[in-house]
Amino acid sequence: MNILxxxxxLATFKVVQCDLFxxxxxxxxxxxxxIEKQSSDGMYLERVQLCDMGLRKERLGCAHSSSNNRxxxxxxxxxxxxxxxxxxxxxxxxxxxxxxxxxxxxxxxxKEYALSKKAQDGQKVLTEEVQVxxxxxxxxxxxxxxxxxELKNSLIDRLDEILLTKSE
Numbered sequence: 750m751n752i753l754x755x756x757x758x759l760a761t762f763k764v765v766q767c768d769l770f771x772x773x774x775x776x777x778x779x780x781x782x783x784i785e786k787q788s789s790d791g792m793y794l795e796r797v798q799l800c801d802m803g804l805r806k807e808r809l810g811c812a813h814s815s816s817n818n819r820x821x822x823x824x825x826x827x828x829x830x831x832x833x834x835x836x837x838x839x840x841x842x843x844x845x846x847x848x849x850x851x852x853x854x855x856x857x858x859x860k861e862y863a864l865s866k867k868a869q870d871g872q873k874v875l876t877e878e879v880q881v882x883x884x885x886x887x888x889x890x891x892x893x894x895x896x897x898x899e900l901k902n903s904l905i906d907r908l909d910e911i912l913l914t915k916s917e
Contacts, residue, residue, distance in 0.1 A: 758823055
C-alpha cells in the first residue's frame with residue numbers, strides 16, 4: 750500500500766465524544782438502584798451496552814475495539830523514516846494509553862456511584878462526590894479526544910506534505 754492509500758484509510762477513522770458512556774451501570778428505572786446480575790464468578794453490576802461493533806471499527810480512541818491497533822498498524826506501514834510521522838505515532842499511542850487507563854478509572858467510579866445509590870440515604874454526600882469525579886473523568890476524556898483529533902489531523906497534514914515533496 751502506498752502513502753496516499755494509507756492516508757486515505759487513516760482519514761476514515763473518526764474521533765467521537767462519548768464520555769465513555771459504556772462504563773455506565775444500568776439502574777432500575779423504578780427503584781434507581783443498580784441492576785445486579787449473577788454469574789459463576791459471583792454478583793456483578795450490569796452495564797449499558799457497548800456501541801455497535803460497526804461503529805467501534807472506525808472510532809479512533811475507543812477503549813473496546815481493535816480500531817486503535819488498526820490505525821497504528823497503518824502508520825507503521827508508511828514506508829518513510831520521517832521523524833515527524835514517528836513522533837506523531839508515538840504521541841497518538843500515548844493518548845490512546847491514557848484513554849485506556851481512564852476507561853478503567855471511570856468504570857470503577859461508575860460502580861462506586863451505583864453502589865452508593867443502593868446504600869442508605871446517609872450516602873447521598875458520597876453519591877454526589879462520586880458524580881463530581883465522574884464528571885471530571887468525562888472532561889478529561891473530552892480533552893484526550895480533542896488531542897487525539899489534533900494529532901490525527903497533524904498526521905494527515907504531514908502525509909500530504911510527504912506526498913507533495915514526492916510529486917515534485
